[in-house]
Amino acid sequence: MIDNENNTVRIVDIARMAGVSVATVDRVIHNRGKVSEANLARINEVLRQVNYRPNLIARSLASGRRYTLCVIMPRFVQGEYWADFEAGIARAEAEAGRYNVAVRRFCFDQYDRSSFESLLAALRREEFDGAVIATLFAEMVEPFARELDGRGVPYVFVDSDIPACNRLAYFGTSSFDAGVVAARLLFDRLDPGADIVVGNIVHRGDAGSNQCRNREEGFRSYLDRHAFRGRLHYAALRLDDENYNGCVLDELFRRSPSIAGAVTFNSTCYILAGYLAARRRTDVRLVGYDVIRRNEEMLSAGVVTALVAQRPEAQGYRGVMALCEWLVEGRAPAKVGNMPIDILLKENIRYYEGN
Incomplete structure (x- = not known):
């Protein structure tokens, strides 16, 4: 039997439709042996009509x-x-x-x-x-x-x-559009004049990932188009260094008391969420990315406002x-x-x- 897009068609069916022998069809399909030009043309026309596609998986297995x-x-x-x-x-x-x-x-x-x-x-x-x-x-x-x-x-x-x-x-x-989505989720919950903190994980030898840059570009574009009057404050944070991050964020919130929103552009929003939970800051809306365990826990607890996920x-x-x-x-x-x-x-x- 041979496969086409919609049905299973047998070699004998192709032979009958083309008016040739089964052996002739077999030679054409598997590209072995000689076939007259007239028979080749008839067989190819039938293969076209039934939308034949060879079973290349089986052929690959057979070839080793x-x-x-x-x-x-x-x-x-x-x-x-x-x-x-x-x-x-x-x-x-x-x-x-x-x-x-x-x-x-x-x-x-x-x-x-x-x-x-x-x-x-x-x-x-x-x-x-x-x-x-x-x-x-x-x-x-x-x-x-x-x-x-x-x-x-x-x-x-x-x-x-x-x-x-x-x-x-x-x-x-689309990383840009995912940034736009995060901006809308956050901005719709804030006063247009409120400040937003952006949590960035410190990279060694690089300013950040391609995806994070594209997300931030989309995020900023939405704010620019919707009369955002606040400021974006950047917090350089470290993985697995709660004390350091706490000091950085304490100082940032002390200097900028109008911060009411927060965002991270990678999957580490649990870092900001952990800080907000520890300081009992229920006045800050936080949006992040990706359904990983620690983010999910913070979302279920109500510390994270929303997560943007990408399968x-x-x-x-x-x-x-x-x-x-x-x-x-x-x-x-x-x-x-x-x-x-x-x-x-x-x-x-x-x-x-x-x-």
Whole structure:
């Protein structure tokens, strides 16, 4: 039997429709043996009519051709954003075996530019057939992508897009629009003259990720278009240093008592939320990103006003599967596979789990 888009059509059916033998159809489909031009034309016309697409997965398995994909992503611990992304990679990996595709993971420190640089240097010595790339450090991703273009290696972007690159596809939200959504969620709850604190996690050797910059651009654009009269105050915070962060924020709120809103552009809004909870600051509205455990706890407790989510598991899964389908079947995905921008509140967060 052979596959087409809508039905299962047998070789004997193709032979009957073309008025030739089954053996002749078999030679055409599998490109073996000679066939007269007249018979070839009749068979190809029938194949076109039934929208025939060869079962390239079976053909790949039969040929023994194997592929290797590399996934370039940040290191993580369970409960963090990239753990959900990895769950999508693992789900796709389980299915990729039918394509003769193996998946390898290469991880870097998302808060250290040099870590990513070192990883790219190591990857230049690796052989692989496709790549899923988290684009946090866009300035280094772009030249690496050009190298992959030169090697003929297809690649998919996740986390945030870099449209200037020749990527096979992008899977993720529009980071700019996600920034606009966060601004509206926050601004609609504030007086237009209130100040807003922006929590930034200190990066080593870099001002921040590509996605955070794009989100902030969208955030600012919304405020500019809606008569925001307050000020944005930036707080440089550290991961896992509660005492340091407390001192920074205490001083900021002392100097700027009109702060009534807060936002972070990555998945660490639990840091600001923890501070607000410890200081019993119920007068500050906080919006953040991503449904990770610590953020979810703060949202359920009412400390976080809203979370903007982007389905990382789906990004990982679709990135791997798009490369599998392209390498084995020659099936190209849409260039941009935008994910929904989900808005999570205290009232609906329990329905999001497992979905």
